Every structure is written in C-alpha cells, then in structure tokens.
Amino acid sequence: MTPVALSLEELLPDKTDSREARAYSLLIRTGLVLSTVGVAILIPFFGLVMAFIGAFLSMTVSLILPCMCYLRIIGDSATISQRLLCGFIIMVGLLCAFGGTYSSVAEIVRSYLEM
Numbered sequence: 001m002t003p004v005a006l007s008l009e010e011l012l013p014d015k016t017d018s019r020e021a022r023a024y025s026l027l028i029r030t031g032l033v034l035s036t037v038g039v040a041i042l043i044p045f046f047g048l049v050m051a052f053i054g055a056f057l058s059m060t061v062s063l064i065l066p067c068m069c070y071l072r073i074i075g076d077s078a079t080i081s082q083r084l085l086c087g088f089i090i091m092v093g094l095l096c097a098f099g100g101t102y103s104s105v106a107e108i109v110r111s112y113l114e115m
Contacts, residue, residue: 001029001032001036004032005025005032008028045111045112048111052105054100055099055101055104056097056101059093059097059100060093063089063093063096064093064094067086067087067093
C-alpha cells in the first residue's frame, strides 16, 4: 500500500507545515487500510484470490523475468554456466509459479463448492 499512499500524497498541494502534511498522510493511509479491510470483508475469497495473484506474479517478477531479461540483454556473450544457471532459476520459478497457482485455484474451487 505504500506506493499507492505515496502517489496519493504527491497529488496534494505542497505544505510547509509538517503537522498538516502528517495529518493528510495519516488520513490517506487510514483510508487505504479501511478500504482494504472493507474489501476483505465483502469479498468472501479475498485471501485466496490474493494467494493466487501472489503465487503467479511474485515468481514471475522475482525469478523468471529477471533471468530472461538478463539473457536477452547479454545475448550471445553469455557463458554456458550463465545460461545453465539462468535456465535452472527459470525452471524453479516456473515450477513454483505453477505449483502455487494450482494450489490456490484448487483451494478457491474447494471453498466455492463448500458454500
């Protein structure tokens, strides 16, 4: 939520009084937390959906894409060991992404069928 809060705080006019700036910051962050709690209460599978998004995107962004971009940038100058290590990291990332995505989707389906 920090990036969202910082983006919203940048839209506010520049305040020289630090107390007023802190008050606005506190209001923005409190509103974001309350809205997140409201969504979590109103949407029954919010935690499971967040697990699905996290399982898929975190592995993609933290393991798979950096290695693929690295290999793409250095191109043919990559050594065999660099290619093998990046390939291994990509495979581990894919396995974790598929495993996490499968388990979260299976849990969503199980919870839905229990309703």
